[in-house]
Amino acid sequence: MSFGGPEVCHTKQERLTMSESLQSAIKEICEVVGNDRTQMMEIVEQVQDRFGCVSSEAMDLIAQQMNCHRVEVMSVVSFYSFLSEKPKGTVVIRLCNDVIDLMKGANHAADAFRDELGIEFGETTPDGKITLEWTPCIGMSDQAPAALINDEVVTYLGSDGARNIARQLKEGTAPSKLVGRLGDGNNANDLVKSMVHNNIRNAGPVVFAEGIVKGDGLKKALAMSPREVINDVKNSRLRGRGGAGFPTGMKWDFTRQADGDKKYIFCNADEGEPGTFKDRVILTEKPDLMFEGMTIGGYAIGADEGILYLRGEYAYLRAFLDDVLANRRDAGLLGKNICGKGFDFDIRIVMGAGAYICGEETALLSSAEGMRGDPKNRPPFPAQKGYRDCPTAVNNVETFCKVTRILEKGPGWFSEIGSEGSAGTKLLSISGDCHKPGVYEVPFGIKLREVMDLCGAEDVQAVQIGGPSGRLVGKDSMDDQICYDHLATGGSLMVFSRKRNLLKKVLNFMEFFEEESCGYCTPCRVGNVLLRKKIEAIVNGEGEPADLEYLQTLGETVKTCSRCGLGQTSPNPVLTSLESFRDVYEAALKPALKDGSQPEFDIRAALRPAEAIAGRASSHFAE
Amino acid sequence: MAEKPKVATTSMAGCFGCHMSILDIDERILKLIDLVDFDKSPIDDIKEFTGRCAVGLLEGGCCNDENVKTLKDFREHCDILIAVGDCATMGGIPALRNNMSVKECLDEAYSTDNRKGPAVHNPDNIIPNDPELPLLLDKVYPVQHVVKIDYFLPGCPAPADTIWQSLVALLTDEPVELPYELIKYD
Incomplete structure (x- = not known):
């Protein structure tokens, strides 16, 4: 596709x-x-x-x-941003404008594209061949700047690279021919053939361990009753790896007990939180571990069908993943009578089409049901009434991998790794100002300082933990642990050095949320625009002391009143930076105007059209 | 007897409906003039501020330069400014023009070239441009976009009881009591 x-x-x-x-x-x-x-x-x-x-x-x-x-x-x-009513070019270039890509020079690539193609972003060349667009994070922050050329990923895109690509595309070169040297591991697989690199910097004992035998975990699970499987998952103290951290065993128990003959397992591979890319690496290197976890989940809750919801940005992995599924069917690990134990279960892939909100589980289900990715009201929770109104368990890619290993090695083995409240390992996607961006599998409980040492981050000013919807922390948090109770994260860690303007990063995050809000509820649709405007004013030197209280109050209102997780977390960049970096804001503010005027209101600009038409100057506000 | 605090009011890009709502406090207006003196206001037709005011009530947003002048004047002379009604707080009906240019608005209203309806008789196609006429702003601004505003009373119009309760609370330094009935708008 x-x-x-x-x-x-x-x-x-x-x-x-x-x-x-x-x-x-x-x-x-x-x-x-x-x-x-x-x-x-x-x-x-x-x-x-x-x-x-x-x-x-x-x-x-x-x-x-x-x-x-x-x-x-x-x-x-x-x-969906990948679908269009109007014709687009035969080739669509989608350049990533996520905060890390911009830090790494995406604007230089953008200028080269503009110059070489003679069009602006959002436009198509007059011959109808090439369309140029911006896109939010495509899961390549460790090799930024990056772009999608139709489904092909190009990474480390400098201005020369962009110019070269534009020239070749103008000459009619197919996007697949733009890929030069292939990446490592399965990125070089015939069905993938991409220049993406895995950048696995730290292989932990659970997901990236050596010598995992396909089918071991599943066979052990099928030798037990579904209830025993759920008990093992519960005893392992596994919690969801997508970010929310709900106990997996409990979720499966609810789904198993819910009324309904037909149940579903969903794997959420809509990895859209900017700065997160660890699922991309699992999908590339450990898809069997993930599919096996889904199969075990299906057995545990009583489902015969599993669906992998794959973000549209990862379409380049689709053929490869379909092939992995076919191989599992051939090996008797999927399909009818799995492992000869009389258990029927199969998995299919549903593609997303460029919508961040679809990472929210109820929006994901709406999307998989063939609708707009609108979040649904909760309750009922998906465990009671999910996909096609059937009980449904939705888990993250990484969670399923953990399940397979837990069933293989036992819950005790798993729960001994990590910290007291947070068992096991966590995959971190680290990007930004560090020497070794990439994926790190670390035990929970590791201190932020240790992680910064691991990735070679020097001169750290701030770390955005858990993506834009997470928290911006500074040096006061360096001795805090990465775990559910302290620095919780779905995996994204973006490092900002002292030379970065933090308020501009906050502005970038708010622009992202403004764009991705589905528009269903007013607090999120309108509130995020107002937050963005105020941050923009402060960045432009038009802020004043009262604005900080305005941001605080408005941010809390949006969090409290929004309908789904997007609006409930979108003010976080503002609120957490206000908490950790109030001094940065204060340094950017001007004293309030003495006459009570709003600094953003420009009477001269507001009068310009009427003065031109009337051919006279305002008598009240002369130039 | 100590001097009574002063209240000023104005209607800018509004319909005077909110002023009607102020009058709609009925006989309580007698109590109000026990509490306050009115300064600049259409109610007593005082055109210019005579001194410092405790409270300024603002109806309507800013659609022209004169509105901005008035609003800045109010900010200068009043300790507390209250935006009354939806036009002041959000632009309201006048702000419907905000996605059209000033030229389009004037043409729509005065030009016989574009105007097909019978309402305009303007054979010379003149757009009024007397120096006395205020100049339109590029769009209609809610008052808080122009100056700092202390309180907002929404509603179209803001209900008389809401205005009354808020004013009395301010003037007597008591907490304002606005039960659900006074702040629901459907």
Whole structure:
């Protein structure tokens, strides 16, 4: 699958032919998935793939074929950034503008693209060949700046590299031919062929251990009763690795006990939290560990179907992962009568299409059901009523890997690693101002200072822990432990040295949340805009002391009143930086204007249009 | 007898509805004038501030330079400014023009070239431009975008009882009591 690529038609005859072929193609695409309304993502992605966009006409045809309202199709197409109603270039360049990529010089690559292609971001070249766009974090912060060229990933993208790529694309080189030297490990696999590097800097004893035998954990699980499996997971004290840290065994117990004949296991591989990329490395190097964990989970809760929800940015891994699944079926580890124990379970992959919110589990389920990625009301929780209203357990990629190892080596082995409240190891994605960005598997309880030493971070001013939705901490936190009780993280650690302007980082995070808010509830849709505007004013030197209280109050309101995890955490960059770096804010503020005026209001600019029309100056506010 | 605190009011880009709502406190207006003197206000038609005021009530947002002048004048003369009603706090109905340019607004209102309806008789196609006329701002601003505002009373209009309770609380230095009925707007 690829996200890009229209065939531009000009003549009437061509358009007519296109219309006919569109109709028959849509009929075929819909029939392949059995005209199943919940497969809407798959359908629109395929239409986009074949025709370069999901045109207004295509939406009508899909609605007709699926016997649903046009608005149901349109709401999906308009929601996801990888889908488009208007035609895009045959090749779409998506340059990552996440905070780390910008620190590493993404703007130089951007200028080279602009210059060489003669277009701005958001535009397509006049010949319809190349579209240039920004995109939030694509999971390559350890090899930034990076971009997606259709599905291909290009890393360490300097201005020469960007210029070179633009030239080749203009000459008609296929994106797949842009990949030069392949990355390490499975990145060089024939089905992946990407220049991405794993950058595994610290291999711990659980996920990245040597000599793990495929199927060992699963066989041990199938020798036990499902209840015993859940007890093992509970006794291991495993908690979710996505960030929220809910006890995995308890979640599975709830799902097992929930009413319903049909249950589902979901693996959340929508790794969208900026600065996180550890799941990418698991998907590349340890997919068997993850799929095996899903299978064990399926056995434990009583599911016969598992779904891997893979973010659209990782489409380059899709063929490889499908192949891993096929091999597991051949080995009797998936499919009917697994390991001869009479357990049936299979896994399929559902693709995301560029929406951060879909990492939130209920939004992820909405998306997998073929709708906009809107979060659902909780309760009911997915464990009671999840995918297609059936009890569903949603776990993170890393969590499933841990499960497989727990079943293989025993819960005692696992719970002895780590700290008292947080058992086992944690995969950290470390990026930013350090010598060795990459993935680190460390035991929980490790101090932040030790992690900074490991990754070669000198002159640290601040660390963003857990991505933008986490916390910005400074030197006062260096002796705090990385664990659920102190510095909790889904894996992202971004290091900022003393030469960085922290307020600009906060601004970048707020721009990200403003863009990614789904718009459903007002506190999040409006509140994040107001927070961003105020931070922007402060960065531009227009802030004043009262603004800090405004930010605090507004941030707390957004956190308290938002409907889902996005808005409940989006003010964190502001609130935690206010807590840890109040002095940085204060240094950027100006004293309040004595006459009570708002410094951002510019009367001259506000009067300019009317003065031009009237041909006279304002009598109240002369120049 | 000690001098009574002064209250000033103004209506900028509003419809005077909030001033009607102030009058809608009915006979309590007699109690109010026991508590305060009115300074600059359309209620007593005093055009310029005569001295320092305790409270300024603001109706409407800022749509032209004269509004901005008035608002800054209020900020200068009043200890406490209260934005009354939705136009003051959010721009309200006048702010509907905010996604059009000033030129488009004037053309829509005065130009016979664009105007197809019967309401405009303007054969010479003149856009009024007397020097006395205030100049429009590029858009309509809520008052807190122009100067610091201390309190906000939303509503279209802000209900009379809400205005009354808030004023009395301020003037008597008591905590304001605004039960649910006074702050729900549907």
